[in-house]
Amino acid sequence: MGGAIGMTEPNGTFVLGLGAQKAGSSWLHAQLNRRRDAEFGFLKEYHIHDALTLPEAGFSNRRQRSLIKPRTWRRQRFIAQPQRYYDYFASLLRRPGIQLTGDITPSYSALDPETLRAIKAGFSEREIRIRPIFLMRDPIERIISYQRMQLRKQNQLNRKTEVEALRQLCIERPVRVMLRSDYGHTLMALTEVFEPSECFIDLYERLFTPASWKRLCDVLKVPYEEPDWGQQVNVSRTDTSIPDEILAELGDWQAPTMAAVRQTMGHLDLAQLWPLAHRWCKEFS
Numbered sequence: 413m414g415g416a417i418g419m420t421e422p423n424g425t426f427v428l429g430l431g432a433q434k435a436g437s438s439w440l441h442a443q444l445n446r447r448r449d450a451e452f453g454f455l456k457e458y459h460i461h462d463a464l465t466l467p468e469a470g471f472s473n474r475r476q477r478s479l480i481k482p483r484t485w486r487r488q489r490f491i492a493q494p495q496r497y498y499d500y501f502a503s504l505l506r507r508p509g510i511q512l513t514g515d516i517t518p519s520y521s522a523l524d525p526e527t528l529r530a531i532k533a534g535f536s537e538r539e540i541r542i543r544p545i546f547l548m549r550d551p552i553e554r555i556i557s558y559q560r561m562q563l564r565k566q567n568q569l570n571r572k573t574e575v576e577a578l579r580q581l582c583i584e585r586p587v588r589v590m591l592r593s594d595y596g597h598t599l600m601a602l603t604e605v606f607e608p609s610e611c612f613i614d615l616y617e618r619l620f621t622p623a624s625w626k627r628l629c630d631v632l633k634v635p636y637e638e639p640d641w642g643q644q645v646n647v648s649r650t651d652t653s654i655p656d657e658i659l660a661e662l663g664d665w666q667a668p669t670m671a672a673v674r675q676t677m678g679h680l681d682l683a684q685l686w687p688l689a690h691r692w693c694k695e696f697s
Contacts, residue, residue, distance in 0.1 A: 422541040424505035425632050427452075427514025428531060430602075431521040433592045434557040435549035435616040441516045443639035450512040450634075451504045457517040460490050460497050465527050466519065468587050498534040505540060512634050521546065522591040525604040532605060542610070543632050544602055548595050548673060549616035550686035551666040552693075555581070555593065556654065571652045578654065582661035593665075596672025615677070617685045663692025 427444065429437055438456065445452045490497040504513045523531075528544075535542045549557075559577050563569040581589065602611055612631045618624050620641060629636045670693040674682060683690040 423539045424511045426501055426535050426540050426542045428542055428544045429516025430546045431518030432548055433518035434554050435547045436619055437516050437518050447637055449509055451510045452514055453504055458515045459517055461523055461527055462519045463491050466522055502538045521598045525601045528601055528605040545612045546598055547616045550689045551593055551669045552662045552688040574652045578658050595669045599676050615685055659692045667693045
């Protein structure tokens with residue numbers, strides 16, 4: 413486990429948001445970025461470290477069909493010259509009154525310890541504290557929500573397409589989805605590089621309470637400010653009933669993830685918090 417590099421007066425806090433995807437990261441970004449002492453820059457998801465180290469995630473410029481969109485010349489320069497990435501966030505924290513910035517990119521959940529260690533060093537060299545945030549959602553619910561989002565983007569969301577898409581997803585188990593579902597990998601990588609006090613690791617289902625938000629603010633070393641509890645961001649809902657055979661397939665797929673979370677967060681009532689996974693992941697029956 414990596415120890416914190418000694419800094420007398422850090423130049424603010426950098427939030428490294430590692431997802432998980434469809435686990436409240438958009439809401440989290442909206443609430444943090446609305447703070448008077450925060451400036452998260454021109455994007456929520458910068459997709460720098462995955463573009464550099466995770467071509468299988470689909471965001472590498474080296475891929476012929478990359479999912480990354482060249483929305484700004486700055487992001488392309490960050491990828492070409494990563495030191496510019498660290499300098500950019502350092503410049504945001506030099507603005508009067510700004511103490512909080514960050515990059516909340518859910519696919520960072522697949523980063524390896526070596527990459528996390530390099531990110532930590534990049535900000536430590538600039539005397540900026542780094543605070544990883546990792547929110548985990550019921551893994552079956554998360555995959556269902558992810559698939560709904562994909563169909564909604566294609567304007568193809570209905571009961572038939574949702575069920576068939578989930579059925580196909582269980583058959584194919586694409587790498588890009590598996591990378592974002594491996595909570596065990598993310599927990600291992602964070603434990604290897606950061607001290608527990610440096611991280612905010614919790615469940616999406618526990619996030620929306622004053623107690624959890626206060627704990628997050630304490631980890632980030634910023635004063636408590638009430639978030640907009642009623643704001644909804646990127647909500648994916650339908651009234652589709654998912655057949656039991658598909659839920660069973662999802663449960664089989666996500667059983668290792670559940671085992672890893674139980675080992676780390678076993679003090680929580682996962683039967684209540686994650687009812688779908690508790691029922692369908694065999695280890696939890």
